Amino acid sequence: MLTAVAVLAGVVAAGLGALALADALTATGLPDPGPATTVGLPFVRAAGEIAAVIAIGGFLFAAFFVPPQDNGVLDAAGYRALRTGTVASGLWAACAVLLIPLTISDVSGHPVREHLNPVDLWRVVGEVDTANAWRWTAGLALFVTLVSVPVLRWSWTPVLFALAWLTLVPLGLTGHSAVGGSHDYATNSLLIHLTAGALWAGGLLVLLAHALRGGEHTDLAARRFSKVAFWCFVAMVLSGMVNALVRIRPAELFSTPYGGLVVAKAVALTALGIIGWRQRRSAVGALQADPQQRRPLIRLALLEAVVFGVTFGVAVGLGRTPPPPPRVLNPSAAEVAIGFDVAGPPTLARILLDWRFDLIFGTAAIVFAAVYLAGVSRLRRRGDEWPPGRTTAWLLGCALLLFTTSSGMGRYMMATFSMHMAGHMLLSMLIPILMVLGAPTTLALRALPTAGKGNPPGPREWLLTGLHSTWSRFFTHPVVATLMFVAGFYALYFSGLFDAAVSHHGSHILMNIHFLMSGYLFYWVVIGIDPAPRNVPPLGKIGMVFASVPLHAFFGVILMGMTGLLGERFYRSLGLPWQTDLLGDQQLGGSIAWAAGEFPLVVVLIALLIQWQRSDRRDAVRLDRAAERDNDAELAAYNAMLAQLAGRDRTGQ
Numbered sequence: 116m117l118t119a120v121a122v123l124a125g126v127v128a129a130g131l132g133a134l135a136l137a138d139a140l141t142a143t144g145l146p147d148p149g150p151a152t153t154v155g156l157p158f159v160r161a162a163g164e165i166a167a168v169i170a171i172g173g174f175l176f177a178a179f180f181v182p183p184q185d186n187g188v189l190d191a192a193g194y195r196a197l198r199t200g201t202v203a204s205g206l207w208a209a210c211a212v213l214l215i216p217l218t219i220s221d222v223s224g225h226p227v228r229e230h231l232n233p234v235d236l237w238r239v240v241g242e243v244d245t246a247n248a249w250r251w252t253a254g255l256a257l258f259v260t261l262v263s264v265p266v267l268r269w270s271w272t273p274v275l276f277a278l279a280w281l282t283l284v285p286l287g288l289t290g291h292s293a294v295g296g297s298h299d300y301a302t303n304s305l306l307i308h309l310t311a312g313a314l315w316a317g318g319l320l321v322l323l324a325h326a327l328r329g330g331e332h333t334d335l336a337a338r339r340f341s342k343v344a345f346w347c348f349v350a351m352v353l354s355g356m357v358n359a360l361v362r363i364r365p366a367e368l369f370s371t372p373y374g375g376l377v378v379a380k381a382v383a384l385t386a387l388g389i390i391g392w393r394q395r396r397s398a399v400g401a402l403q404a405d406p407q408q409r410r411p412l413i414r415l416a417l418l419e420a421v422v423f424g425v426t427f428g429v430a431v432g433l434g435r436t437p438p439p440p441p442r443v444l445n446p447s448a449a450e451v452a453i454g455f456d457v458a459g460p461p462t463l464a465r466i467l468l469d470w471r472f473d474l475i476f477g478t479a480a481i482v483f484a485a486v487y488l489a490g491v492s493r494l495r496r497r498g499d500e501w502p503p504g505r506t507t508a509w510l511l512g513c514a515l516l517l518f519t520t521s522s523g524m525g526r527y528m529m530a531t532f533s534m535h536m537a538g539h540m541l542l543s544m545l546i547p548i549l550m551v552l553g554a555p556t557t558l559a560l561r562a563l564p565t566a567g568k569g570n571p572p573g574p575r576e577w578l579l580t581g582l583h584s585t586w587s588r589f590f591t592h593p594v595v596a597t598l599m600f601v602a603g604f605y606a607l608y609f610s611g612l613f614d615a616a617v618s619h620h621g622s623h624i625l626m627n628i629h630f631l632m633s634g635y636l637f638y639w640v641v642i643g644i645d646p647a648p649r650n651v652p653p654l655g656k657i658g659m660v661f662a663s664v665p666l667h668a669f670f671g672v673i674l675m676g677m678t679g680l681l682g683e684r685f686y687r688s689l690g691l692p693w694q695t696d697l698l699g700d701q702q703l704g705g706s707i708a709w710a711a712g713e714f715p716l717v718v719v720l721i722a723l724l725i726q727w728q729r730s731d732r733r734d735a736v737r738l739d740r741a742a743e744r745d746n747d748a749e750l751a752a753y754n755a756m757l758a759q760l761a762g763r764d765r766t767g768q
Contacts, residue, residue: 119424125428131431165424183268555645607629613681
């Protein structure tokens with residue numbers, strides 16, 4: 116059944132690719148590379164993408180849809196899903212390998228048989244972005260396949276799920292969305308679209324295979340998948356609209372082949388939404404009433420799988436169809452490089468008012484705030500209190516994350532080194548402090564319901580497992596957390612990595628994620644309210660802070676004294692007429708890095724002192740209560756010991 120869906124997607128993609136061949140050759144001016152490429156490339160790509168989503172769905176199913184055994188080993192349902200993911204990941208790697216020569220053939224206009232020499236292929240693959248992306252995809256998918264083979268325990272399945280998702284990232288950073296104006300919007304929306312589509316399609320196909328086998332816990336898996344599918348549908352609709360509007364005008368939807376495929380994909384997505392709604396209304400309800408009543412689920416899931424196969428084929432055909440001419444015929448160098456233009460030098464007014472919403476980090480800030488408030492609301496409905504200071508800290512952190520990535524600062528972070536460093540400091544030093552003080556893990560543990568003895572584990576149990584895992588203990592070690600927090604500065608900027616990465620949009624996303632995660636991890640260990648797998652004494656926490664502050668300051672001093680330019684080629688390629696002193700801007704960035712550690716240091720020390728005082732107060736209250744229960748037995752024993760020692764001294768004298 117899963118193979119049939121992959122074949123269907125490949126046939127649809129190949130058919131659309133053949134129909135769009137003439138327009139594609141006209142747009143590129145290249146000769147016809149032959150049917151092996153024009154038909155084989157879209158077929159292999161569509162079939163490979165189905166294999167990719169099945170791999171993601173298999174690991175997702177094993178990790179979160181069905182429970183493991185009590186000893187942590189996967190049960191039969193989870194093991195089958197895991198092995199499905201392993202096989203699908205291997206097929207995804209094989210398809211990616213095949214797509215390397217097919218892509219070279221496509222962009223050169225020469226038959227694919229001329230590009231089968233491995234030595235020549237390896238030499239030219241780095242010169243073609245799409246082929247290089249397939250090389251990365253093949254390597255990542257092969258790694259996932261090999262790593263997943265010996266896995267038997269549940270604890271590794273979330274890791275495999277994350278790694279399988281990572282194989283989609285090179286694909287999301289290439290193609291129509293990665294070039295031209297507004298490619299920041301196009302790339303971010305495509306990444307969201309791919310993620311949501313993979314979770315929805317992969318989860319559905321693996322759930323369908325599980326139901327056809329008559330596997331256990333189908334009712335539980337269907338209920339959990341239904342919730343995931345709903346939010347995936349919302350994400351796909353919104354991200355798909357953004358991606359389409361970046362590339363095409365509304366008037367071109369019905370007047371161009373590219374617009375026709377966009378409409379076809381929208382119709383397919385609407386059909387999927389209707390089928391999913393019927394699943395939620397009838398099939399899932401029937402399973403909850405009778406776990407053996409699988410027929411409605413299978414019937415609707417089969418129809419949904421067919422529509423998904425067609426949708427993936429249309430998506431691949433859309434990627435091979437030339438889009439309409441760009442709206443801006445002569446974009447500026449800055450717009451070509453970063454996706455948008457900047458009006459002039461950064462001023463306070465432009466930083467505060469010139470907004471450009473970041474689809475990934477801006478959306479994350481809004482979602483984080485909404486989910487947190489939902490948890491607080493659940494506690495209040497239950498009659499429990501939640502400290503307003505924690506809510507305030509979390510919401511301020513989310514607001515600052517939104518401002519840093521979506522305001523004028525977010526714009527100029529891409530265009531100037533000084534604003535990049537200012538955003539870097541906020542993302543790594545101030546936003547994590549506010550979010551850590553919000554205690555989100557504690558809120559989740561209190562707001563999420565417990566599964567109950569004998570019931571399958573749920574989100575609360577997954578969270579507790581993650582907190583007590585070996586990975587958590589490793590990353591919360593004071594030395595590891597401090598090294599990740601501090602060494603990342605030196606490794607990024609002084610190893611040549613920044614020069615290689617600054618011109619790529621995906622690298623900026625990874626840098627921002629690193630800044631946030633390393634800062635959050637460090638401050639979780641230092642001032643975190645949430646439970647942690649390690650209990651670091653207060654003096655150890657203060658030592659971590661005072662060990663990191665000089666290293667941050669020294670980093671800023673080195674930047675201010677450098678005569679070589681970081682990212683010189685990229686910043687000069689922007690051609691900004693007001694950016695004439697790149698070295699002065701870099702020195703300004705160094706001074707920002709040097710001065711940025713003072714304010715967080717004060718905040719951290721105040722938080723540590725308050726936590727220390729509260730800890731002493733709790734210890735005093737605990738001791739007083741213990742004394743009331745046993746009539747000061749501990750104090751009486753201590754006084755008796757002193758009296759005995761005094762008696763011995765008198766006897767000795």
